[in-house]
Amino acid sequence: MTPPRPARPAAEPGGAAGATRAAARPDIATRADLETLLRRFYLAAFADPLIGPYFTEIAGLDLDAHLPHITDFWESALLRTTSYRRNAFTPHAALHEHRPMTAEHFGRWVQLWTAAVDGLHAGPVAERAKAQGERIAVNLLRRTSGGSTDAPEGAGGGFVPLSAVLLRS
DSSP states (O other): OOOOOOOOOOOOTTSHHHHHHHHHSOOOOSHHHHHHHHHHHHHHHHHOTTTHHIIIIISOOOHHHHHHHHHHHHHHHHHOOOOOOSOSHHHHHHHHHHSOOOHHHHHHHHHHHHHHHHHHOOSHHHHHHHHHHHHHHHHHHHHHTTTOOSOOTTSOOSSOOSOOOTTTO
C-alpha cells in the first residue's frame, strides 16, 4: 500500500507560484480587455448581496446598454483615450439620494473590483486600475457624504478589507 502524499504547503503570495500566476496573466492593454474585465466585475457586483441591489433594483441597470459607457470611462482612465464624455458622479449621486451609500458599500465595490482585476490581469496598468478604483470610491464616498469618509455611528467600520478571493480564481 502506498502511503498518502503529504499536503503541499500553500504558496506564499510573493513566492514563485505567485510570480508564475502573475506572469501568466496579461496586463490590461485593449478595450476588449476592459470589456471582459468589466463584464466579469459587474456580474459579481450584481450578485453581491450588499451592493447588488443598487445595480439591479434601484438603477435597474442593463449591463449590455451600460457596458459601452463604463468601458469608455475606464478606457479614458487607463489607456489614456478621450472616449468618455459624461459625468460619472451624477448617476452615483442619484443612487445615493434614493438609498444612501456608505463606506461599506464603496469598500465592497473596491473589494470586488480588485478581485476582478487580479483574477484576469497583472502588470502596471492592472495596478493602476486597482489604485484608480480605490481613489474613485473614496472620492465618490466623500462627495455623496458631504466630505466625510467615516462610517456613520453604528454602521460598521468603513471600508471592508481588500482581500476578496471569489474573482481571483
